[in-house]
Amino acid sequence: MENLIVGKAYVLGDNIDTDQIIPAEHLVYSTSDPEELKKYGHFALSSVPIDKAGLPEGGKLFISGDNYQSEYNIIIGGSNFGCGSSREHAPLALQVAGVKVVIAESYARIFYRNAVDGGFLIPYEGTEKLNDKIKTGDKIEVDLIDNKIKNLNSGKEYQLRPLGSVYDIVNSGGIFNYARQNKMI
Amino acid sequence: MGMTITEKILAKAAQRKNVVAGETVWLNVDILMTHDVCGPPTVAIWKKEFGEQAKVWDKQKLVIFPDHYIFTKNAHANRNVSVLRQFAADYNLPNYYDVGTERYKGVCHLALAEEGFNVPGTVLIGTDSHTCTSGAFGMFATGVGNTDAAFILGTGKIWEKIPESMKFTFNGTLPEYLTAKDLILHILGDITTDGATYRAMEFDGEAIEAMNMFERMTLTNMAIEAGGMNGIIAVDQVTRNYLNDIGVTGYEELYSDKDALYHSKFNYDVSKIEPTVAKPHSPDNRDTVKNVEGTALTKCYIGSCTGGKITDFQFAAKILFGQKVKVPTFIVPASTKVAKQLDVETINGITLKEIFVNAGCVIAESSCAACLGGPSDTIGRSVEGDVVISTTNRNFPGRMGSKNSQVYLASPLTVASSAVTGKITDPRKFL
Incomplete structure (x- = not known):
C-alpha cells in the first residue's frame, strides 16, 4: 500500500448506486481481456445524472471523450456509496478509470467488501461529511499512515476513520494475498 | 444473553458455540450460487488465483443459473453463457441449468427455492445482491462479489462480520388490497436505503405467519434495498409444508431466543398500511x-x-x-x-x-x-x-x-x- 496518494477529487452525492457506477448493460465485457477491460473504465459513472456529476456545479463528466481513464483519481462521496447490486464490476470500473481511493460518509456492505477483498481501491470513511466541503477538481492529498486528507486548494485537513479490521486485507492488496500471507491457502 | 436466529446460524457455520454482533468470523458455506453476469469473472479470478490446479471445493454445493441476459442477440452476453457452459462441462458440474434445455430455470432466487437449495439453518452465498431472498426459509443468505465468490469456489469459506439484527413485526390480518410488496416498501420509507446496512432484518408477526413462501420471499428479497446483509423469517408449518412437497428434509430449525439482543424493533398494524x-x-x-x-x-x-x-x-x-x-x-x-x-x-x-x-x-x-x-x-x-x-x-x-x-x-x-x-x-x- 502506498503511504500518500495525491490527485484530483471528483465529488458525488448520497446513494451512488452500482447502476450509476457501471450500468448493467455494460456488464457483458470480459474482465480478463485487457482491451475489453478498458470499456469498464470508459463507462465508469456514466449513469450519474448530469446535474449531479461532479459537484457542486454538476455537468462535469467523469470520463471525457473516448478515454477509459479519468483525470480524477480520488472520489469524494456521500452516504451509502455503492448501494444496490453486488456487481464487483463497480469498484473494478473505478479502478480501471484510475481511481485509487474513495472517501465516503458510509458504504453499502457489498461494495465495501468488493473494494477491499478484490484490492481494487481503498474505501475510506470520513469522520464528517466532506462532499459539501471539497469541490470537483480540488487537488487532494490522502495520507494513509495518519488517516487524513488535505485539500491542497484550501489548505484544510480532515480526519478519516482508520480502516480497522479490514486494514490487513487492504494492506495485502486483497483477500487472496491476505490468505496466502496467512497460509490459509 | 440469548442469540438471534441469524447469530445462531452463523455460530453454527463458524463452528462456534456463540457469536456476538460486530465480531468477524470465518464461515463454512453450504451453497455458492452464481449466474451469467458474475459467474464468468468469478471463474476467471478463481483460475488466476488458484492456478492450473484450481479445484472446485465441493461440486454438489455449487449452483449456476444463467438468468440475467438470456434472450438477446448481444454477442458479449451470449459469450458469458458459453463460458459457464464450458466451465460446467470441464468440471462435470451437476448443478448447472443451461439455457435452451429442459433444465433452464429462469431467475436464480426463485429457482433456488424450487430446486430445493434453500435449506433452513444453512448458509447460502450468491454473487447477486438479491441472494437475501432465500432468507425466507429460515437460513442465512447474502450477496457477495466475484472475488469473494472465487475464494469460496476454492476454499468453501468466507469472512463475515456478525450483523446486529433489526426486528419487524407485522400484526393483524393483511387486507385484500395489500401484498408483501406494500409492506417492504413501507419499511423502506421508514428506515431508508441504508437503514439496515450491515444488519439482519428479521420479520415476524401474524401477517407474516399467514403468508405463503412466495410472499415471504418478496419481503426478504428487498432487505438489500435497505442495505441489509440478510433478511430472515424463521421456519413454521408453511415452510415445512413447502419443503416437504419438494422433498427437502432433515434440516435444522433455529429460532431467536426471547432474550436475544436487537439493534431495534418495529411494530406495524397492517390494517393501517395503505397501498x-x-x-x-x-x-x-x-x-x-x-x-x-x-x-x-x-x-x-x-x-x-x-x-x-x-x-x-x-x-x-x-x-x-x-x-x-x-x-x-x-x-x-x-x-x-x-x-x-x-x-x-x-x-x-x-x-x-x-x-x-x-x-x-x-x-x-x-x-x-x-x-x-x-x-x-x-x-x-x-x-x-x-x-x-x-x-x-x-x-x-x-x-x-x-x-x-x-x-x-x-x-x-x-x-x-x-x-x-x-x-x-x-x-x-x-x-
Whole structure:
C-alpha cells in the first residue's frame, strides 16, 4: 500500500448506486481481456445524472471523450456509496478509470467488501461529511499512515476513520494475498 | 444473553458455540450460487488465483443459473453463457441449468427455492445482491462479489462480520388490497436505503405467519434495498409444508431466543398500511398510491425475483380479469415453472395466461429481463421519456434502461390496476 496518494477529487452525492457506477448493460465485457477491460473504465459513472456529476456545479463528466481513464483519481462521496447490486464490476470500473481511493460518509456492505477483498481501491470513511466541503477538481492529498486528507486548494485537513479490521486485507492488496500471507491457502 | 436466529446460524457455520454482533468470523458455506453476469469473472479470478490446479471445493454445493441476459442477440452476453457452459462441462458440474434445455430455470432466487437449495439453518452465498431472498426459509443468505465468490469456489469459506439484527413485526390480518410488496416498501420509507446496512432484518408477526413462501420471499428479497446483509423469517408449518412437497428434509430449525439482543424493533398494524409506491429514483422514496394517483404511465411491468412469482400473477390476474390494458404491459414469469403454472392456474375457469393475453399484455420468456435494463434488445426495457410502474425492486436512475425514464415500484395489484387505466391507480378501485 502506498503511504500518500495525491490527485484530483471528483465529488458525488448520497446513494451512488452500482447502476450509476457501471450500468448493467455494460456488464457483458470480459474482465480478463485487457482491451475489453478498458470499456469498464470508459463507462465508469456514466449513469450519474448530469446535474449531479461532479459537484457542486454538476455537468462535469467523469470520463471525457473516448478515454477509459479519468483525470480524477480520488472520489469524494456521500452516504451509502455503492448501494444496490453486488456487481464487483463497480469498484473494478473505478479502478480501471484510475481511481485509487474513495472517501465516503458510509458504504453499502457489498461494495465495501468488493473494494477491499478484490484490492481494487481503498474505501475510506470520513469522520464528517466532506462532499459539501471539497469541490470537483480540488487537488487532494490522502495520507494513509495518519488517516487524513488535505485539500491542497484550501489548505484544510480532515480526519478519516482508520480502516480497522479490514486494514490487513487492504494492506495485502486483497483477500487472496491476505490468505496466502496467512497460509490459509 | 440469548442469540438471534441469524447469530445462531452463523455460530453454527463458524463452528462456534456463540457469536456476538460486530465480531468477524470465518464461515463454512453450504451453497455458492452464481449466474451469467458474475459467474464468468468469478471463474476467471478463481483460475488466476488458484492456478492450473484450481479445484472446485465441493461440486454438489455449487449452483449456476444463467438468468440475467438470456434472450438477446448481444454477442458479449451470449459469450458469458458459453463460458459457464464450458466451465460446467470441464468440471462435470451437476448443478448447472443451461439455457435452451429442459433444465433452464429462469431467475436464480426463485429457482433456488424450487430446486430445493434453500435449506433452513444453512448458509447460502450468491454473487447477486438479491441472494437475501432465500432468507425466507429460515437460513442465512447474502450477496457477495466475484472475488469473494472465487475464494469460496476454492476454499468453501468466507469472512463475515456478525450483523446486529433489526426486528419487524407485522400484526393483524393483511387486507385484500395489500401484498408483501406494500409492506417492504413501507419499511423502506421508514428506515431508508441504508437503514439496515450491515444488519439482519428479521420479520415476524401474524401477517407474516399467514403468508405463503412466495410472499415471504418478496419481503426478504428487498432487505438489500435497505442495505441489509440478510433478511430472515424463521421456519413454521408453511415452510415445512413447502419443503416437504419438494422433498427437502432433515434440516435444522433455529429460532431467536426471547432474550436475544436487537439493534431495534418495529411494530406495524397492517390494517393501517395503505397501498404503497416508491417514487423515482429510489426504493425508499415512499408514498401512498393515493397521493400519486393519476400519474400518466407509458409502460407497466410485472416480473423479476421480487414480483414475478406465481402469487404475483395471481394478484395481477384478479385485477386484469375481463379488462383491457391501456399501456404496454409486460408479464415476465421469473421462472420457467411459473411460466408453466400460468397455463394451469385459473380464475373462473380461465387460465392466468388467457387472462393476460385477453387483456392485451405481452408475455415474455423467463429471465431477469428489463428489471435491470440489460442489453438494448431486452424486452420491456425502458426508453427515454418512459414513465413505468413495475413490480421489480429498484428504481435507481437508469436501472430499467434509460436514465431519462422514471420508474415507480409497486405491488402487482397496484401495477395491474394502473395498467387498466394507463395511470397510477389504487387497487381498491378494482377489488
